[in-house]
Amino acid sequence: MSTHETRAPARTPAPPRDTVRTVVRSVGEVFMTLGVLLLLMCVYQLWWTNVESAQAITASRDEIVKSWHQPLPTPSPTTSASASSSSTGTAAPTATRAPASPAYGTGFALLYIPRLRDKVWGLPIHQGTSKDVLAQGAGHYKETQMPGEVGNFAIAAHRSTHDEPFANFPDLQAGDKVYVQTRTTWFVYTLTKDDPNLSPTDVWVVEPVPGHPGTTPSQKLLTMTTCTPRYGSTGRWAWWGVLSSTIPTTSPAPDGLTGTA
């Protein structure tokens, strides 16, 4: 600083161009920026996805319940209905989607698990298990059976982030009831066994007869999968159940279910 020469004009001298200092400072700034980005990513994952998914789950549940209150040959929900009585004036397509597999991403059932009541109480089940589907609730392995069918009704849901419906998955116990509500029926499953040490490639767990490919199924099973450890993806945890009763939705809600929609 003290080395500027006397013959320089009386203007403020330009700061010395210390390239080393500039480089060191720039590298430090880049690292600090990356650190902030990583922290923001954590905030997004651990907080914001929960906020977004909670809203999506509520909206999807409302949509499913609303669709159940409409007559079965539903024209596509273009909101232009509401023509009150005798609304089916236009030639509605005879698309009965009750027993058949719903379109990918369509919500077709609500899940109630008393043991996980704080999160899994009217949780929408959509067709498919891609991440955008799982951000709105539980997802149904599309190649597996539908609720109540002989075979395996297999679903998956998040245990961390995206409203973490299965956050308390390890609390489940054999004998716990799992209620699947569809348009017409309450399907009541009773949990039988679990396996917390599965690999992500253990696709046998969702087979019609888990672990016995090619065997003709005779039971009506339920399979639920999620990740383990929590906040990780190295393993999978599965619970199996078997159908114990079916109750029409026109009847009162089954025992153990109070305060449902």
Add this chain to the structure above:
Amino acid sequence: MYAWMWRKLPGPWPVKALEALVAFAAVVLLLFTVVFPWLEPRLPFNDVTVDETPAATATPTP
């Protein structure tokens, strides 16, 4: 980098501070609405399903 940005911001320092805050908020908004939602499915977190071959890990290496 940040010193350069600070010099480029117009106005006296309280105005600069406000502008910096707005710029940071804009960056966060962009991250949360565009970048992170795009990035998240590509990261190996939060997979809850069983799949045949996630990212070709099941294929034996020659």
